[in-house]
Amino acid sequence: MSMQQSNYIIEVKGVSKFFGDKMVLDNINLYVKKGEFVTMLGPSGCGKTTLLRLIAGFQTASEGEIKIAGNEITQTPPHKRPVNTVFQKYALFPHLNVFDNIAFGLKLKKTPKQIIGKKVKAALRMVGMTDYEYRDVNSLSGGQQQRVAIARAIVNEPEVLLLDEPLAALDLKMRKDMQMELKEMHKTLGITFVYVTHDQEEALTLSDTIVVMSEGKIQQIGTPVDIYNEPINSFVADFIGESNILNGTMIQDKLVRFAGVEFECVDEGFGENMPVDVVVRPEDWYIFPDSNASQISGIVTSSIFKGVHYEMVVEANGYEFIVQDYHHFAVGEQVGLLVKPFDIHIMKKERVCNTFEGELTDRTHVDFLGCTFECLPVADIEPGDRVKVQVDFKDIILQDNEEDGTLTGDVRFILYKGDHYHLTVSSDWGEDIFVDTNDVWDNGDHVGISILPESIKVTKVVES
Amino acid sequence: MIFSAVFVILPLLLIVVYAFMDDAGHFTLGNFAKFFAHPEAINTFVYSIGVAIITTVLCILLGYPAAYILTQTRMKYASTVVVLFILPMWVNILIRTLATVALFDFMNVPLGEGALIFGMVYNFLPFMIYPIYNTLQKLDKSYVEAAQDLGANPMQVFFKAVLPLSMPGIVSGILMVFMPTISTFAIAELLTMNNIKLFGTTIQENINNSMWNYGAALSLIMLFLIGATTLLASDDKDHNEGGGLW
Numbered sequence: 001m002s003m004q005q006s007n008y009i010i011e012v013k014g015v016s017k018f019f020g021d022k023m024v025l026d027n028i029n030l031y032v033k034k035g036e037f038v039t040m041l042g043p044s045g046c047g048k049t050t051l052l053r054l055i056a057g058f059q060t061a062s063e064g065e066i067k068i069a070g071n072e073i074t075q076t077p078p079h080k081r082p083v084n085t086v087f088q089k090y091a092l093f094p095h096l097n098v099f100d101n102i103a104f105g106l107k108l109k110k111t112p113k114q115i116i117g118k119k120v121k122a123a124l125r126m127v128g129m130t131d132y133e134y135r136d137v138n139s140l141s142g143g144q145q146q147r148v149a150i151a152r153a154i155v156n157e158p159e160v161l162l163l164d165e166p167l168a169a170l171d172l173k174m175r176k177d178m179q180m181e182l183k184e185m186h187k188t189l190g191i192t193f194v195y196v197t198h199d200q201e202e203a204l205t206l207s208d209t210i211v212v213m214s215e216g217k218i219q220q221i222g223t224p225v226d227i228y229n230e231p232i233n234s235f236v237a238d239f240i241g242e243s244n245i246l247n248g249t250m251i252q253d254k255l256v257r258f259a260g261v262e263f264e265c266v267d268e269g270f271g272e273n274m275p276v277d278v279v280v281r282p283e284d285w286y287i288f289p290d291s292n293a294s295q296i297s298g299i300v301t302s303s304i305f306k307g308v309h310y311e312m313v314v315e316a317n318g319y320e321f322i323v324q325d326y327h328h329f330a331v332g333e334q335v336g337l338l339v340k341p342f343d344i345h346i347m348k349k350e351r352v353c354n355t356f357e358g359e360l361t362d363r364t365h366v367d368f369l370g371c372t373f374e375c376l377p378v379a380d381i382e383p384g385d386r387v388k389v390q391v392d393f394k395d396i397i398l399q400d401n402e403e404d405g406t407l408t409g410d411v412r413f414i415l416y417k418g419d420h421y422h423l424t425v426s427s428d429w430g431e432d433i434f435v436d437t438n439d440v441w442d443n444g445d446h447v448g449i450s451i452l453p454e455s456i457k458v459t460k461v462v463e464s
Numbered sequence: 465m466i467f468s469a470v471f472v473i474l475p476l477l478l479i480v481v482y483a484f485m486d487d488a489g490h491f492t493l494g495n496f497a498k499f500f501a502h503p504e505a506i507n508t509f510v511y512s513i514g515v516a517i518i519t520t521v522l523c524i525l526l527g528y529p530a531a532y533i534l535t536q537t538r539m540k541y542a543s544t545v546v547v548l549f550i551l552p553m554w555v556n557i558l559i560r561t562l563a564t565v566a567l568f569d570f571m572n573v574p575l576g577e578g579a580l581i582f583g584m585v586y587n588f589l590p591f592m593i594y595p596i597y598n599t600l601q602k603l604d605k606s607y608v609e610a611a612q613d614l615g616a617n618p619m620q621v622f623f624k625a626v627l628p629l630s631m632p633g634i635v636s637g638i639l640m641v642f643m644p645t646i647s648t649f650a651i652a653e654l655l656t657m658n659n660i661k662l663f664g665t666t667i668q669e670n671i672n673n674s675m676w677n678y679g680a681a682l683s684l685i686m687l688f689l690i691g692a693t694t695l696l697a698s699d700d701k702d703h704n705e706g707g708g709l710w
Binding site: 056057058077078079083084085087089091092093094095104105108109152153156 | 604606607609610611612613614615616617620624625628629631
């Protein structure tokens with residue numbers, strides 16, 4: 001009496017995973033339909049591989065539940081799950097030849113010999129490796145090993161095939177070929193594929209559904225077209241494809257101002273004079289010799305031939321725009337830019353300034369981020385009171401020399417906003433600090449962080 | 465280079481030269497003829513190999529589980545425990561064996577064959593554990609996961625993946641234990657009150673009694689055996705790249 005009321009093959013409900021104190025997955029909810037090709041996409045360390053390993057059973061969720069084909073399997077060991085995995089580094093057994101590697105799972109299931117022989121042959125044909133049965137796996141090339149690894153998984157006819165960055169180790173040409181073959185295989189087999197990759201192009205090419213992840217959270221779930229055209233936040237916009245992301249203000253419905261100019265757009269419902277993030281894809285800009293039609297005019301500062309198109313940087317009104325076009329404009333040329341209303345994508349800002357919780361220690365000092373900062377004298381708050389501390393993005397000062405800062409942190413995410421960088425800096429205690437700066441920092445830079453007293457706004461927390 | 469020429473190659477050459485020489489310094493095969501003509505010497509030889517095999521097998525049976533458990537232990541303690549296992553290797557073999565004799569005396573355990581095997585295993589166990597531990601430590605965890613993923617229960621994971629993949633370590637361990645046990649004499653002398661003779665003892669006695677040529681011939685026979693074992697083992701190792709002791 002199974003409760004087969006849903007047609008989801010995989011259900012992940014409220015799953016979190018901790019490694020010690022570190023949260024690597026934060027309340028993940030994901031539903032995968034039977035036969036779907038789902039890709040989990042994100043930068044390294046975003047939790048995508050951990051999520052795959054929870055489904056495979058190599059790790060168990062700290063919280064939440066996972067169902068496969070309607071059966072609760074959160075605590076089930078991997079050998080009892082109806083899934084098979086293709087590993088990133090193939091993990092072919094070096095002591096077995098190609099045939100025995102592929103037959104490994106069937107032999108464990110005590111499948112009769114003739115059937116094993118037939119199935120292994122069929123699986124080898126499927127991956128285009130007929131006649132390789134008795135080869136030593138160590139003598140195969142990377143691409144061939146990957147094919148054997150895929151054959152070893154699909155020969156068991158799993159309900160779900162899990163693929164952990166299976167093409168990451170192959171060269172570009174081989175990767176493109178294998179992508180097409182995987183897509184074909186998915187069609188032929190009709191089983192569910194759950195694919196993990198950090199390569200956005202691969203995700204867009206292969207998937208029915210893309211799950212964009214970052215920092216242990218799902219940022220957006222959607223079809224490749226949705227994710228590309230309607231990114232939900234600046235992280236997704238930046239991660240998928242190239243984009244111009246700028247600060248803007250929604251003046252009213254269907255009217256947005258950015259880079260000092262008002263543009264017609266199609267978005268509504270953000271309210272009046274609301275700060276927003278604006279995304280325009282490089283290929284959506286029209287570029288032409290400056291004329292009356294220009295919405296913005298500027299000067300080409302760089303122009304690179306990319307094969308099909310030219311990628312140009314245009315400086316206008318103090319902002320830099322990346323523009324892709326088939327026509328070439330030389331560096332120094334005066335050009336006009338234009339964008340159609342439906343090519344302007346508006347995203348709600350996740351935050352407009354840094355907000356921390358803290359405690360006032362005396363009239364001119366406040367504790368937050370694990371440190372004590374000097375602040376301007378505050379009137380109506382008693383020392384010892386809980387307070388809310390606000391600091392503008394541009395008022396956080398980053399220093400090369402860690403010792404110069406009140407505290408230190410690592411630069412973790414960099415977003416170019418046309419005329420400045422928006423950085424996410426992770427403090428040593430794991431808190432996120434957001435910084436606007438004109439200085440160039442690299443991902444992973446270890447920096448000192450300080451804040452001037454006059455930049456710290458302290459307000460009382462109203463106890464409820 | 466010079467060092468190995470003087471201290472490795474030269475002594476080996478001297479053994480060969482001495483083995484084919486009689487007392488007067490003429491070429492002869494008599495030393496070998498003497499060995500094959502004396503059943504007593506051959507018996508000692510066969511017995512020594514028997515003891516070495518039993519010791520090696522016991523070392524594998526005790527050492528493999530020990531090494532396996534060590535790799536499963538949490539990192540914090542594992543390295544400490546490994547050092548504890550390796551620590552006795554730094555104490556001189558004679559001191560360890562004398563201590564064992566004293567202990568057996570105190571506990572009224574009779575010295576003899578059993579004590580001999582115990583002493584051998586006790587002395588050579590670390591040489592088995594270490595290379596196996598090394599191989600298991602370096603074993604890619606994804607092989608275990610692949611086996612689990614394909615439906616292997618914990619028992620099957622061990623016998624179908626972990627054990628075959630740790631063969632290089634076992635082979636290294638066998639070389640490290642089997643070879644020295646053939647030539648040991650101190651342990652045998654002390655733990656059997658000189659009642660049981662091993663091949664090493666025979667060589668030592670001959671050389672002590674100034675029968676250099678016969679002693680050299682016996683040494684050569686032993687070297688031949690050791691060489692054969694090494695070749696057999698290293699032939700197997702070519703296929704499995706893995707972390708042995710060398």
